[in-house]
Amino acid sequence: MHMSTSGFYDQMSDYxxxxxxxxxxxxxxxxxxxxxxxxxxxxxxxxxxxDAACGIGTQSLGLAMLGYEVTxxxxxxxxxxxxxxxxxxxxxxxxxxxxDMTRAYEHHQRQFDAVLACDNAVPHLLSxxxxxxxxxxxxxxxRDGGCCIVSVRAYSGEPxxxxxxxPYGIRSFQDKKLILFQVQEYEGIQYNVSMYxxxxxxxxxxxxxxxxxxxxxxxxxxxxLLRQAGFREVVQADDAFFQPVLIxxxx
Numbered sequence: 001m002h003m004s005t006s007g008f009y010d011q012m013s014d015y016x017x018x019x020x021x022x023x024x025x026x027x028x029x030x031x032x033x034x035x036x037x038x039x040x041x042x043x044x045x046x047x048x049x050x051d052a053a054c055g056i057g058t059q060s061l062g063l064a065m066l067g068y069e070v071t072x073x074x075x076x077x078x079x080x081x082x083x084x085x086x087x088x089x090x091x092x093x094x095x096x097x098x099x100d101m102t103r104a105y106e107h108h109q110r111q112f113d114a115v116l117a118c119d120n121a122v123p124h125l126l127s128x129x130x131x132x133x134x135x136x137x138x139x140x141x142x143r144d145g146g147c148c149i150v151s152v153r154a155y156s157g158e159p160x161x162x163x164x165x166x167p168y169g170i171r172s173f174q175d176k177k178l179i180l181f182q183v184q185e186y187e188g189i190q191y192n193v194s195m196y197x198x199x200x201x202x203x204x205x206x207x208x209x210x211x212x213x214x215x216x217x218x219x220x221x222x223x224x225l226l227r228q229a230g231f232r233e234v235v236q237a238d239d240a241f242f243q244p245v246l247i248x249x250x251x
Contacts, residue, residue: 003210003211003212005075005076005124005212006075006076006077008076008210008211008212009055009074009075009076009078009079010076010077010078010079011078011208011210012076012079012195012210013056013076013078013079013081013082014082015173015178015197015208016055016056016079017056017058018168018171018173018178018180018197019168019180020058021169021171023058026058027057027058027059027061027062027065028062028065029062030058030059030062030118030241030242031059031061031062031063031065031066032062032066033240033241033242034059034062034063034116034118034149034241035063035066035068036240037149037237037240037241037245037247038113038114038147038149041147041149041235041247041249042113042114042145042146042147043145043146043147043249044113044114044143044144044145044146045113045145046113046143046146047067047068047069047113048068048069048071048112048113049063049068049069049070049071049112049113049114049115049116050071050072050073050104050108050112050114050115050116050141051063051070051071051072051073051116051117051118052073052099052101052104052115052116052117052134052137052138052141053074053075053101053116053117053118053119053121053122054072054073054074054079054080054083054096055074055076055079055083055119055121056079056082056083056086057072057082057083057086057087058118058119059116059118059119060072060083060087060094060096061083061086061087061090061092061094064087064092064093064094065090065092069094070094070095071094071095071096071108071112072094072095072096072097073096073097073098073099073101073104073107073108074096074098074099075098075099075100075101076098077098080096080097080098083096084096101117101121101122101125101134101137101138102125102130102133102134102137103137104134104137104138104140104141105137105138105140105141106137108141110141111140111141111142111143111146112141112142112143112146113142113143113145113146113147114142114146114147114148114149115138115141115142115146115147115148115149116148116149116150117134117138117148117149117150117151118149118150118151118241118243119151119243120151120152120153120214120243122134122150122152122217122222123152123153123155123214123215123216123217124212124213124214124215125215126190126213126214126215127215128217128221128225131215131217131222131225132225132228132229135148135225135226135228135229135231136229136230138229139229139230139231139250142250143250144250144251145249145250145251146249146250147231147247147248147249147250148226148231148246148247148248148250149245149246149247150222150226150245150246150248151241151242151243151244151245151246152217152219152222152243152244152246153243153244154219154238154243154244155216155217155218155219156218156219156220158216160186160191160216161186162185162186163183163184163185163186164183164184164185164186164191165181165182165183165184166181166182166183166184167180167181168180168181168182170200176199176200176201177199177200177201178197178198178199178200179196179197179198179200180195180196180197180198181196182194182195182196183196186216189215189216189217190213190214190215190216191213191214191216192211192212192213193211193212193213193214194209194210194211195209195210195211195212196208196209197209219236219244219246222246223236223246226246226248227248230250231248231249231250232248232249232250232251233248233249233251234246234247234248234249235247
């Protein structure tokens, strides 16, 4: 049985950075790529951003380092708490709060030059109706000439077996070694994820397992849903980021 999305990321908040072999470098690299996308596509002329699925800050922190005025929100309270700690450690000024992306405008009640939802966050919404609801909220949060940037996995190019095993490797964490891997179990167009963190040490080894669920929505379907929510000139960039990126403009 999978837990709620907020519960999944609450439990993941202390460990999420271990998914990346070098999280600080990933923060800088992703910010550089997103900055290039924003420079090319955002026409509102400003640098005020909403990261509507900020997690522990992989995108928000790097963009704040580049001088963007970042407002960040996430459904996971503990992830937002960690984001704010990480920002304080880096002497970065950004606003962080807890909000479901399907209520982004209701929560923030303002507009931005760009709205981001990266790192496959949107497929946690398990139906087209919920995704459109989120995209409509993103649209209301976007200034004229501004853009929405969504990065997701390329599900259409992936095999959908009953069970998929994805290793992440061995990481050092708090004077321990952790073995990381993910198990995906497909049920039609949705799948359950179990994320395993195993401490390498004397037997029995402590094991932490976090579970969630995703909708394996294709990039083409997401582009259609962005248009349905009001965004125009929706384009896909496959080589601009570590995942396929959709960019929609508000005219």
